[in-house]
Amino acid sequence: MTTVSLTVNGQSVTADVDPRTLLVQFLRENLRLTGTHVGCDTSQCGACVVHLNGQAVKACTILAVQADASVVTTIEGIAEGGELHPMQSAFREHHGLQCGYCTPGMIMSAIDIVNRKGSDLDEQTIRAELEGNLCRCTGYHNIVKAVAAGARAMARAPLQQAAE
Amino acid sequence: MYAFDYHRPTSVKEAANLAGQAEDAKFLAGGHTLLPTMKLRLAGPASLIDLGQVAELRGIERSGDAITVGAMTKHAEVAGSADVRAAIPALAELAELIGDPHVRNRGTIGGSVANNDPAADYPAACLALNATIVTDKRRIAADDFFQGIFTTALDEGEIVTQVSFPIAAKAAYAKFRNPASRYALVGVFVAKHADGVRVAVTGAGSNGVFRVPEMEEALGRNFAPEALDGIAVPEDEMNSDIHADSAYRAHLVGVMARRAVEAAAARG
Known part of the structure; x- marks a missing residue:
């Protein structure tokens, strides 16, 4: 067993884990944060996307021990004070989901896109940047609309963006 | 696991x-x-x-006529580096075509060259730019480093520490991506150096990344897409799989090489 200490959604966490534990397993099974999904388990689908030290990564292809001393944010960590994150609200408002399985990863990727590319995103940019997130319902049309709207909403809520 | x-x-x-x-x-x-x-x-x-906590393996440096990239530098860092964009824009563009944004936030140049996947992108850049792979023991020219599919000159326990790229006069990378895996079905990196042109192909060869001397000679005389007219790579040395047969890959090598030359020639 190896000890890992990290910050998840603002809380310090320390645990002894088998080194082969994936970060996504650690989040879901140790911390019971089951909003981060496992879709393909082969780093293709993006259902497991979380932020590691502020960058979007696929938690199925990172060992929990590699995240030692890191800051992790999951889908459970982006709402504040009972208020949905602007990107979550945009997905709800624009119906950016069908079955919802890919949604947590889509939202975590979308926030990362805004952090890197700003809030004025054209459709082509959004589609290119979402290439690591698959929606098996093929509901991309509204996802792209939701990301564009969520990006604009994030620009109007700078405090929430900075808090993440 | x-x-x-x-x-x-x-x-x-x-x-x-x-x-x-x-x-x-x-x-x-x-x-x-x-x-x-x-x-x-x-x-x-x-x-x-x-190697994730080995700080000395991270970072990008421009020194004189070379860009040196630490082995644990992520693809996203190479893609976003102002130094790389200014000195070898083709290298930054190549890094930006690897995988997807999440993969680029984790994958490293050292891992890519040490693994020498026959469809990886960086080996083509290393060969065409005449890079030096630096390890904890020695410096290895790219021509000697890549020795066939998943095979390199690395000894057991030897660690890639840096990859040093000479700054070419003009360079470009043209990649035909497998739309599902985003690996190169065929990728061609062309670099014009003071002492000649180097052309490296990834994704296509049945024995991994390779150079095309005939194209290099032709481009050395005339650095233009039409210089490649009539030059073909042998089909029987190309990969064949469900994504593309060897004839198609051989054809794509020519197409991608022309596109790369066109893009490189258009750089100021």
């Missing part, structure tokens, strides 16, 4: 010592090839030596 002992050194020296002591050890860089391979139980090292 089979169980393994996990080590997290903080220096290259410590990592090398660990590799010397541990039985059946593998180095873990970004982990985006090794971990999937371990999940499939195609690899099952007894020890993993995680």
